[in-house]
Amino acid sequence: MKNESNIKVIAYIGPCIRDCCYEVKEDFIKKLNINSNFYYFKDKKIYLNLPFIVKYQIKQYFLNLKNTIKLENTIELDLIDVNKCTYCSNNYFSYRKGNKEERNITILSI
Ligand SMILES: [Zn+2]
Numbered sequence: 001m002k003n004e005s006n007i008k009v010i011a012y013i014g015p016c017i018r019d020c021c022y023e024v025k026e027d028f029i030k031k032l033n034i035n036s037n038f039y040y041f042k043d044k045k046i047y048l049n050l051p052f053i054v055k056y057q058i059k060q061y062f063l064n065l066k067n068t069i070k071l072e073n074t075i076e077l078d079l080i081d082v083n084k085c086t087y088c089s090n091n092y093f094s095y096r097k098g099n100k101e102e103r104n105i106t107i108l109s110i
Contacts, residue, residue, distance in 0.1 A: 006073070006074045006075075007069070008075075009062060009065070009075065009076070009077050010080070010110070011058045011078070011079045012080045012081075012106075012108055013051050013054055013079075013080065013082065014104075015082060015085070015086050015089070015092050015104060016050060016051060016085075016086055017050065017085060017086050017087050017094060018049070018051060018083075018085035018087070018088070019039070019040070019048060019049035019050075019052070020085055020088060021085055021096070022048045022050060022087075022096075023045050023047055023048075024039070024048045025046070026046060028048075029048075034048070037052075038052055038056075051081060055079060055081070058077075058079060059077070059079075062077045086104060
């Protein structure tokens with residue numbers, strides 16, 4: 001029996017600290033064995049791109065999902081990134097910026 005249902009996977013990356021502001025130390029990179037595709041150097045500092053890591057992991061998960069579901073299914077990934085940096089923007093709290101008590105909450109409804 002064929003299963004011809006369509007599956008749509010929606011992933012949403014909300015506001016978070018971005019590579020423009022997320023400075024990390026070299027020992028952090030080494031300890032977590034982070035791939036060099038996920039960070040860059042600027043003025044002798046290291047900046048990590050967390051959303052890029054999340055997008056990579058979502059895409060890997062999506063590919064695994066696609067491989068485990070029968071070929072008759074069509075699977076579509078909709079990856080949404082709001083591209084908002086919580087450190088740069090004054091609209092969000094940022095632990096690194098000094099907001100130690102406040103938190104951001106994202107609520108989605110489909
Ligand atoms: Zn920023």
